[in-house]
Amino acid sequence: MLKLKPIMEFAYLPTSLKKGYADKYLYVNLSENAIYEHAITPEMKARYVGGNGYALKLLWDAVEKGTTWRDAENALVLATGPMTGLSQYPGMGSMALASLCPEKNTPKDCAISGHFGPYLKFSGWDALKIKGKAEKDVILIIDGNSGRVRIYDATFVKERDAHALADFLTNNIADNELEKSGVSVLCAGRGAEHSINGALSASYYDVKMKCVRLVQAARAGLGSVMRDKRILAVAVKYVGTNGALNNPVDLHEINRMAIEKHREIARALRENADFSTCGTALFISTAGEAEMLPVHNMQFGTHKNVKNIGADEIRKRFKQSKTSSCWYGCSVGCCRAIKDFRLRSGPYRNKKVLLDAPDYETLAYLGANCGIFNIDAILEIRYYCMTYGVEVITYATEMAFLMECYERGVINKEFTGGHELKFGNYQVMLDILHEMADGRGIGLIVGMGLEAIKEVLVEEYDEDRTFLDDIGINPNELALHTFLSKDVLQYQNTYDRNERYENELYRHARAFLKDTALSLEEKVLILQKVETLHEALYMFGCCVLPWQEVNPWQSDVGDSLQQIQVFCRLYKAMSGEDIPLKEVMHTAERIAHLRQLFKIRMNATESGFAPYRFIGPVTKREYVQKQELYDAELLNDAEVELDGLRGYDKIHALRKYRMEKLNKLIGYIYELRGWDDEGRPEEKTIALYELADDIQI
């Protein structure tokens, strides 16, 4: 029983969903201490479907040109899709989040899977929009069974870290052990109060492991927004999940398709035991062999110790059930975990905790890119990132940048507060994380974000801005590639154009790593289709993994498009509407254009190119590592005479050539999208996607 003082209560009549929709959203204004029920119009439903479409549109309507992330007008929007909450089909626990991102006041959206989205919808709400700022720390709780929304005074809640807070709320909101699985908590952590890259985590109660687990939403600084609004947590309770709650038109067809999908996944996992036992960590050794693993702030593509963080090491530690997932019905099983991992640092030193198995991204960026080839260290850093509400990949990328600066003498111990910030020093990474949580030392500087760190280095240490820009990979602006992108042109164009979708593309390994017969234009077209495909899946409230991740080395884009046709059948069973694939893709493209128009509205299109490290070798050492490849490119492709060219001359010549190529490619992509040279959707594009009335710019 939660013993907190309610500040405000809003009662509503929980209504059944119809064909996957509640057709209303909950609007909480913390400044006014008010809660409202708003209808979602049929027009909005038809044009934006749900998920990222709803999240971006509701955010668009909430803010104005000039609104900043700290303003009370900024909204934190959570939106489900029509398929969210299907308990029988894999990957249906997804929900989209959107807000103005702290780094540049850019609108950002991301997705998170787990129990929160489904329970929000079962409680009768397609979306939740939170505006305003509370005067003191508050907790918002939605009880979907009794139809009550309450805002509680959280001033005296001691738990401030994500794991502890989620645990506290789950145990106190649930009336008994069975109800614990009906509670999900969305929260950040202490670190988010001292960082602009605070992350939100959503909890779910793992019945098998008998503990609360967390899933983190990627790169957008939403945890910082939440804490700025003085929200400690948002919790939702719904007890009584079953496969019929969405009230689909043809439940039997959905069940039949779900069983078919489970069988397909079971077969694939039995055939590909490697993937079923260690997930995407499998790709670490492959990337290392192909020299495409980001190592030491993306300077290099491989390292002699890659095997220490490879699949075999993961397999030794994580032996959990093959279907451990963050939402019921997902048989992909990407949430493997180990219990009783003893922490060795920080406020929870010697505490035994549950840890999730690291995926490729965590191992690549927190591990190899920071020079850490020790899985226990990677796991501990990730645990603390999550519990403090610090975005894992952002922290890793910033630290890799600072490590390189330290090793090059750009910064010294005076800057780092005495820390020996060398690649591989995981103890320092942990120390700085603890400092960030406490709001002291270099932790505060790291929390300011990469752009601010660069400003400090330029203004106070008189460092070369161009060099810092070249090597500083800002993950908030980055569709972070899980493979090193500097020698793969088709990857390089994605910086800042798209939030998150392209980081999935390595799964189409056949098209990009193996199939050299494809032209660049063909590859770009494929990229575009995959982007749209992912946009569509998030729009409907689906996780992308079950649609392509079953056997990634064998999948290609053709398979994915086939999967979307399967998806259309599933959607027909949900809604009764027979929508053609073309229409799905058209609606998804509308959302991509809305996002771009939104950035323009907030004056956030100027970031343009990726840091050059993303595109080619910045230093002599990087050039020498692949001298043969780069020399050949200069000689044969750029037709540059190499005689007489010294180290930096070659680097400059290659840079000029690659930037020209990339510029040409970006022009081609913008043209394909119907955008002008500066990335603005053209009039005819706005007309084609019928966006004019919605955007009014």
Place this chain on the structure above:
Amino acid sequence: MKRIVANSELCMGCNICKIACATTYFRDESGRLARLKVETNNELDENVVTVCTQCNECIDICPVNALYKDKSGVVVLNREVCVNCLICVGYCPHGVMMYSKKSPVPFKCVSCGICVKNCSSGALSMKKK
């Protein structure tokens, strides 16, 4: 442990076991809702009987512990806890975790022995241990 054992070589393909099972639990005289499978291969002139071996695979994969073994070692489903994820149906290695639109939750053999009692060829027997 109590479980049904099938000897396909003795099966005559009469399907009486299926009808008995389906009638008992669903009042379905067609046998379609039986909790065991009898597949006839006309070309090879053979019948293949598949019954639940109580192997535990479904218990391992159930995300909410709705499946468990009772005192006699039989895997049973707690309908109150089941969330209809249907993973057990897709993952059953023998294909005998059943689903039908007539049942809100999956269903399986509970080793009640009705099929054994109705099998006249001796293809089905009950094993204890």
